[in-house]
Amino acid sequence: MWTITLKIARYKPGEARRIDTFQVSIDPERTILDAVEKVWAEQDRTLVFRHACHHASCGSCAMVVNGVEVLPCIKLIKSVTQPDGELMIEPLHNFPVIADLVADMGPFFERMLIVGMPIVGAADPLPKQEAEDFNRFDNCIECGACLSACPVVATDSGYLGPAALAAAYHQLSVSGDSLSKQAWDTLDGEHGLWRCHATFECSAVCPSNVDPAGKIMALRRRMTIERIRQMLGLGSRSK
Amino acid sequence: MKSSTSSYSAIVIGGGSTGAAVTHDLALRGFQVTLVERGEIASGTTGRNHCMLHSGGRYCVKDAEAGIECIEENTILRKIMPDCMELNGGLFVALDDSDMNYLPRLVQGCLACEIPHRQMTGDEARHLEPYLSPEVKAAVWVPDGVFEPMRMCMSFLATAKSNGAKVLPYHQVEELIMEGKRVTGVRVWDRIDNQRSDLRADIVVNASGAWAEEIAAMAGIDVPVVPTPGVMVSMTGRYTQHVINRCNQSSDGDIVVPQRETSIIGTSSWTVENPDYIDIPEEHVNKLLDRGSQMLPALKQVRPRGIFVVARPLIGKKGQDEREISRTFECFDHASDGVEGIVTISGGKTTTARAMAEKTVDQVCRKLSVTAPCTTRDTVLKSYRTYYTI
Numbered sequence: 001m002w003t004i005t006l007k008i009a010r011y012k013p014g015e016a017r018r019i020d021t022f023q024v025s026i027d028p029e030r031t032i033l034d035a036v037e038k039v040w041a042e043q044d045r046t047l048v049f050r051h052a053c054h055h056a057s058c059g060s061c062a063m064v065v066n067g068v069e070v071l072p073c074i075k076l077i078k079s080v081t082q083p084d085g086e087l088m089i090e091p092l093h094n095f096p097v098i099a100d101l102v103a104d105m106g107p108f109f110e111r112m113l114i115v116g117m118p119i120v121g122a123a124d125p126l127p128k129q130e131a132e133d134f135n136r137f138d139n140c141i142e143c144g145a146c147l148s149a150c151p152v153v154a155t156d157s158g159y160l161g162p163a164a165l166a167a168a169y170h171q172l173s174v175s176g177d178s179l180s181k182q183a184w185d186t187l188d189g190e191h192g193l194w195r196c197h198a199t200f201e202c203s204a205v206c207p208s209n210v211d212p213a214g215k216i217m218a219l220r221r222r223m224t225i226e227r228i229r230q231m232l233g234l235g236s237r238s239k
Numbered sequence: 240m241k242s243s244t245s246s247y248s249a250i251v252i253g254g255g256s257t258g259a260a261v262t263h264d265l266a267l268r269g270f271q272v273t274l275v276e277r278g279e280i281a282s283g284t285t286g287r288n289h290c291m292l293h294s295g296g297r298y299c300v301k302d303a304e305a306g307i308e309c310i311e312e313n314t315i316l317r318k319i320m321p322d323c324m325e326l327n328g329g330l331f332v333a334l335d336d337s338d339m340n341y342l343p344r345l346v347q348g349c350l351a352c353e354i355p356h357r358q359m360t361g362d363e364a365r366h367l368e369p370y371l372s373p374e375v376k377a378a379v380w381v382p383d384g385v386f387e388p389m390r391m392c393m394s395f396l397a398t399a400k401s402n403g404a405k406v407l408p409y410h411q412v413e414e415l416i417m418e419g420k421r422v423t424g425v426r427v428w429d430r431i432d433n434q435r436s437d438l439r440a441d442i443v444v445n446a447s448g449a450w451a452e453e454i455a456a457m458a459g460i461d462v463p464v465v466p467t468p469g470v471m472v473s474m475t476g477r478y479t480q481h482v483i484n485r486c487n488q489s490s491d492g493d494i495v496v497p498q499r500e501t502s503i504i505g506t507s508s509w510t511v512e513n514p515d516y517i518d519i520p521e522e523h524v525n526k527l528l529d530r531g532s533q534m535l536p537a538l539k540q541v542r543p544r545g546i547f548v549v550a551r552p553l554i555g556k557k558g559q560d561e562r563e564i565s566r567t568f569e570c571f572d573h574a575s576d577g578v579e580g581i582v583t584i585s586g587g588k589t590t591t592a593r594a595m596a597e598k599t600v601d602q603v604c605r606k607l608s609v610t611a612p613c614t615t616r617d618t619v620l621k622s623y624r625t626y627y628t629i
Binding site: 105142 | 278279280281282285286287288290322323324325326327366367368369370385387388389390409411430431432433471473477478479480497498499500501503515516518519544545546547549622624625626627628
């Protein structure tokens with residue numbers, strides 16, 4: 001068992017923000033989420049935080065730990081600190097905060113609804129497996145870490161953001177589905193895929209192998225080819 | 240006999256799959272319904288579920304009732320929650336003599352519960368799933384699937400909200416308000432605004448799962464729900480499209496559920512007094528790794544991604560062997576305990592949440608002498624993405 005210090009950003013509507021300090025005795029093989037849950041269970045029942053699956057599929061627990069976006073449910077304590085170490089825990093950046101560690105995910109899901117990518121799609125067969133109609137959940141677990149890390153989201157509250165742009169790439173290129181007119185207009189508009197500054201912070205923090213930045217770049221290539229084809233009167237290849 | 244429920248109000252305690260499905264059913268039948276949940280929805284047992292859409296194969300041999308419930312609900316969920324599940328089927332795999340002796344009993348059970356199934360040899364199974372152990376001698380295909388319990392709750396509650404339900408997460412019930420021997424509402428602590436308030440309703444549904452006893456005790460009622468944790472280990476890497484089950488009686492680590500690029504081995508079983516925070520016994524983790532890799536040897540080569548635990552609500556007396564407690568559900572009308580205005584729904588599993596809700600709300604309607612048929616079998620749910628936007 002290690003004794004570690006959790007410094008947790010606290011906020012309730014109408015109150016000033018503050019940081020509360022908790023000592024926790026915990027097995028270092030357990031996760032940051034376990035430590036937060038332990039603080040709530042044993043020390044402070046006023047603490048609010050979001051969590052559900054505890055294995056990185058629901059995406060609901062994303063937080064900022066020591067300045068970096070993580071999924072605390074799969075981050076072992078021993079991987080981020082040492083005995084007597086300290087963890088600074090805050091809610092996601094760039095989202096309105098409801099209270100404590102709970103961010104308002106409405107703006108995130110509004111963007112995902114514009115694009116409308118189904119969360120389940122065709123799955124490739126495994127090595128040595130014969131192809132069949134397999135399906136699986138898309139890698140994106142809609143945790144919001146990418147939007148939290150994105151400097152453009154920080155400055156443009158209308159920006160579609162990495163997760164929705166990666167989903168748009170999937171809609172067009174992988175599943176071959178088309179996008180709605182609203183989605184196309186948003187994608188090609190002032191707050192769409194041309195806004196990205198290619199810092200790749202989103203891909204760096206994504207816990208689920210989505211590589212949104214790579215997909216935004218691929219989407220730009222595709223859009224550029226489309227524009228050139230249109231200019232040359234070759235007709236649209238997609239839609 | 241009133242036929243309209245539109246003047247009746249209900250409070251549902253507990254935002255897991257049961258509470259979410261009950262709230263959805265009540266809203267469709269015209270109740271003014273408010274759900275209160277002390278954490279985020281699905282932050283209790285439901286969230287940490289194994290993610291398996293049961294075909295019923297796991298239960299059909301010893302618990303035919305649970306087996307039949309599962310296959311019926313499996314079919315319904317595919318219809319009402321489309322595009323939200325991995326539907327690649329499941330395999331029961333037999334590795335040793337004990338498994339091979341169980342296999343014909345499994346087939347019998349599937350026939351009796353009308354669970355679609357197909358037998359095959361070990362080679363045929365490995366042809367479908369090359370990563371299966373070379374020890375697999377035979378297998379039975381069943382229509383298992385994979386879902387996400389948080390997104391299921393979001394789907395039920397997005398639909399309920401669109402039908403006028405109020406969903407109040409971060410609202411902890413501190414007291415049941417009683418007038419004599421009747422429950423007339425709840426006192427809640429809003430943990431966002433740090434305010435306390437009273438909510439009144441004609442009926443309170445206690446859907447607090449592993450915490451059902453804690454809530455029922457507020458009205459002096461004893462409910463036989465035993466918090467029964469189990470460990471799950473999510474491993475890096477996906478080695479099958481199908482869910483893999485051990486072809487034998489329920490035991491620790493007898494199921495490996497694939498999901499995205501991971502494999503979840505589960506589960507184990509023991510009882511606790513306090514389900515709020517549970518220590519993970521290392522020997523359970525080791526057993527799961529061992530049992531899972533018997534069916535899929537590749538699991539020996541990779542690392543766990545997430546190890547987690549939560550208490551299931553099993554109905555039964557403490558001291559009874561957990562594996563023997565039925566996984567079916569029960570609705571307790573506490574009028575039989577001398578307390579009006581409250582029912583408890585407990586036991587069960589997420590796969591059958593909709594059916595649990597149907598039976599519970601039927602019971603509530605009988606109690607209030609109203610006629611309002613259930614329509615949840617055919618009502619396609621709204622996209623889970625609208626839960627946070629409505």
